[in-house]
Amino acid sequence: MTALEPQRSGEIRIPRASPISQPFWEGCDRGVLPYQRCDSCSKANFNPVYICRFCTSKSLSWHESAGLGTIYSWTIAWRPQFPSFATPYAPIIVDLDEGYQMISNLVGCDTEEVHVGMRISTCFHRVADRTLPYFTPLEISRGVMFGE
Numbered sequence: 001m002t003a004l005e006p007q008r009s010g011e012i013r014i015p016r017a018s019p020i021s022q023p024f025w026e027g028c029d030r031g032v033l034p035y036q037r038c039d040s041c042s043k044a045n046f047n048p049v050y051i052c053r054f055c056t057s058k059s060l061s062w063h064e065s066a067g068l069g070t071i072y073s074w075t076i077a078w079r080p081q082f083p084s085f086a087t088p089y090a091p092i093i094v095d096l097d098e099g100y101q102m103i104s105n106l107v108g109c110d111t112e113e114v115h116v117g118m119r120i121s122t123c124f125h126r127v128a129d130r131t132l133p134y135f136t137p138l139e140i141s142r143g144v145m146f147g148e
């Protein structure tokens, strides 16, 4: 049994906000998970875009996800992509309940427990000057902030 935990080193590569992703990162700082929904076709768009990837409308609005989803795919990384990453960690593709996917990491359980279809909830971890969105099994309470 090996527990999955958030990265704690400030030496890891930290995502930088761009003009289009700034609302997403500001939401993470507040403990919510923003995403865009197209005002024309109503489909969810993620990663953030200037033009709807489904209908090319330029009319998109930000919404807050409930932060609930299901693991679509996963892996366990035993060898870090960069030396500053502590292992093991579990990159996941999440099907969010609002109808979009995002890549994140699973924490708060053991490596042996990870499986496709696992119900998960977002949680946030502050590292350096950025709040990173992680996911944890649903039975663990929402809004857990690691590393405070």
Ligand SMILES: [Zn+2]
Pocket: 038, 039, 040, 041, 042, 043, 052, 053, 054, 055, 056, 057
């Ligand atoms: Zn659209």
